[in-house]
Amino acid sequence: MENSHIEWTSHTYNPWTGCTKVSLGCKNCYAENLCDTRRGRNTWGLGGTRTRVESTLKDPYEWNEEAKASGVRTRVFCASLADVFDDHLSIQQEWRDELWRTVRQTPFLDYLVLTKRPENFSKFLPADWGEGYPNVCLIVSTERQEEADLRIPKLLATPAKYRGLSVEPLLGEIDLSAYIEELDWIIVGGESTQGKGKARPMEPEWARKIRDLCQQHGKPFFFKQWGSWTLERQPGGVETHNCASGEILYYRHQKKKNGHLLDGKVHQDHPFGKPISPTDLAAANSLTDPERERWTHNLAIVREGADAFFRVGAALKVIRDDRLYRADHPSFEDFCRDELGLSKTHANRQIIASVVHEDLGKMASKDAESGGFGILPRNEAQARPLAKLKRVEQRRRAWGEVLQRAKEGATLSAELVNEVVLEIDPTLRRESKKGEADDGAEPTPGTEIDPEPASPAFIDGLIDQLRLARQDESWTKVDDIIAELEEARKAPTLAAAKKTAPKRSRENTMRKTPPVEDPVEIPEAA
Numbered sequence: 001m002e003n004s005h006i007e008w009t010s011h012t013y014n015p016w017t018g019c020t021k022v023s024l025g026c027k028n029c030y031a032e033n034l035c036d037t038r039r040g041r042n043t044w045g046l047g048g049t050r051t052r053v054e055s056t057l058k059d060p061y062e063w064n065e066e067a068k069a070s071g072v073r074t075r076v077f078c079a080s081l082a083d084v085f086d087d088h089l090s091i092q093q094e095w096r097d098e099l100w101r102t103v104r105q106t107p108f109l110d111y112l113v114l115t116k117r118p119e120n121f122s123k124f125l126p127a128d129w130g131e132g133y134p135n136v137c138l139i140v141s142t143e144r145q146e147e148a149d150l151r152i153p154k155l156l157a158t159p160a161k162y163r164g165l166s167v168e169p170l171l172g173e174i175d176l177s178a179y180i181e182e183l184d185w186i187i188v189g190g191e192s193t194q195g196k197g198k199a200r201p202m203e204p205e206w207a208r209k210i211r212d213l214c215q216q217h218g219k220p221f222f223f224k225q226w227g228s229w230t231l232e233r234q235p236g237g238v239e240t241h242n243c244a245s246g247e248i249l250y251y252r253h254q255k256k257k258n259g260h261l262l263d264g265k266v267h268q269d270h271p272f273g274k275p276i277s278p279t280d281l282a283a284a285n286s287l288t289d290p291e292r293e294r295w296t297h298n299l300a301i302v303r304e305g306a307d308a309f310f311r312v313g314a315a316l317k318v319i320r321d322d323r324l325y326r327a328d329h330p331s332f333e334d335f336c337r338d339e340l341g342l343s344k345t346h347a348n349r350q351i352i353a354s355v356v357h358e359d360l361g362k363m364a365s366k367d368a369e370s371g372g373f374g375i376l377p378r379n380e381a382q383a384r385p386l387a388k389l390k391r392v393e394q395r396r397r398a399w400g401e402v403l404q405r406a407k408e409g410a411t412l413s414a415e416l417v418n419e420v421v422l423e424i425d426p427t428l429r430r431e432s433k434k435g436e437a438d439d440g441a442e443p444t445p446g447t448e449i450d451p452e453p454a455s456p457a458f459i460d461g462l463i464d465q466l467r468l469a470r471q472d473e474s475w476t477k478v479d480d481i482i483a484e485l486e487e488a489r490k491a492p493t494l495a496a497a498k499k500t501a502p503k504r505s506r507e508n509t510m511r512k513t514p515p516v517e518d519p520v521e522i523p524e525a526a
Helices: 030-038 059-070 093-105 118-124 145-156 204-217 278-284 289-321 332-340 344-364 380-387 392-407 414-424 427-433 456-471 478-488 494-500
Strands: 074-078 109-115 136-142 162-167 185-189 221-225 238-241 248-252
Touching (some): 109 162, 118 145, 136 185, 185 204, 332 344, 344 392, 380 414, 392 414, 414 427
Parallel strands (some): 136 162
Antiparallel strands (some): 238 248
């Protein structure tokens, strides 16, 4: 939720909802009342099912950009309607992975992660946690001395950039003197009525004791609220009495009326909200050692996959050109669909890329010709624009220019390759504007059709395309057409080709039209 109503955070982020009560502080849980009572969801308890909240997943990224633009870090409570360290079986590991990935990728947000289950830190903190993420504050929630002594040591034993304590609802006196030096933030608050639950009063001295201890040790102290009970009489309040003496101890009101003043003062300190420095901006794009290790490992896999793409394309070319599929499949298209689950268009793209890759590989093997780079296209997107060029020497010249610009600082990308290709052959711009090759597949090198219909390249393209059609067994009498076009290729123009090309018999090219008989007149019935 953007601009949360919870006083000590700016936003709340719930990747999933639901929890199970574990101690007295959970008795009147506001989150259970909101989710199961008011919204009718079955997300609470051991028998409930935790619910993924897809609609919130993009929120942190938007808040991160807003914080970056403002120059000030922003606080995010994660998760206000769940416990991140809940070990319920319905919480999927991919949810947790996505959560920690989001935290890593939004470095200008300070995540406040509350739990009553610090015993699960070692189980559910991410593998690259190390000494703690720099933008995460682990906060343990406690309500009495018993829970404090059980949970706080587990918090302090866990490495973290920030460690905090949420003492809400405060249900008894707590001595934090043994832990205060290792804590970075303390939140205190009284309980408010939720649904049918009755809030329990908080003694003022309990809050004062924690406040004074924080002040003595210079620790940020945040007094959130009195809750439903206060010592101050207000109009419309409900009185509760000391049964023995009849003395009025507390007045019950709505928590907003009771406010958040402790001895007449506001206490809302916290260690967050720092300005974003140039160092922070630089660090946001730097990699931790575990991240760099993952980057190196996965980049090697990707590059190996790209090489495999070109090898597959070369193999497909052999299968297609030599019709090695013919014993089991009637056509190359059927082979691609039945064996590989690919369209013929997709297979031809791989073939195109492999042919270009092979051409440039010969160039790269000669260091002088490659400009000293010896680098080949890394993927199909970089190879395909080169296939638009008609001649091998054009492709090599284009790739050499691409590498030179990359050496001078340009990004080696498909966009750069396409830009250079269009500079070498400006006529391709006209073809692009006409929207040719609507299916996104470029013609295989050697089968390109020149836009000038009378050029030899036009006829060459037709011949090669007809050969492909013959391999796919989709045309008849293809051999006759190829023979005629091979003769026509010797002529400088199509007009001359028509004069020199042998004529095909009409029987081979046209279906004779049967003679039209005279209509028969049918006499009317008598």
